[in-house]
Amino acid sequence: MTKRLFMEEDGYPCAPVNVSDELWFYPERKGFHIVTHPGGGRGHISWAKVAKALDDHKKAKSRRKLG
Numbered sequence: 727m728t729k730r731l732f733m734e735e736d737g738y739p740c741a742p743v744n745v746s747d748e749l750w751f752y753p754e755r756k757g758f759h760i761v762t763h764p765g766g767g768r769g770h771i772s773w774a775k776v777a778k779a780l781d782d783h784k785k786a787k788s789r790r791k792l793g
Contacts (some may be wrong), residue, residue, distance in 0.1 A: 731740045742750040752759045757772040773787070 732738065733740055734743045736755050738753050742752050748763050750761055751771075752761070757770055757774075757776060758791065760769040760771065764766075
C-alpha cells in the first residue's frame, strides 16, 4: 500500500478521492472540492453541509416509522 501524501501548507491529502470514472473530490480547508469529467465542472461542499449530512445519516434509523 502506498503512503498517502499531504500538502504541507494545509495538511490535506494531495490525491483526489475517486467516486467514479467521471467524479472525484479533494478534501480542502473549506470542504470538499468536487471535479467532474469530461465536462470539467467544479463545485464545493462545505464542511458544515458534510457534518449535517453525517448527523442525518447517524439519526436516520431512529427517525424511521415502524410498520
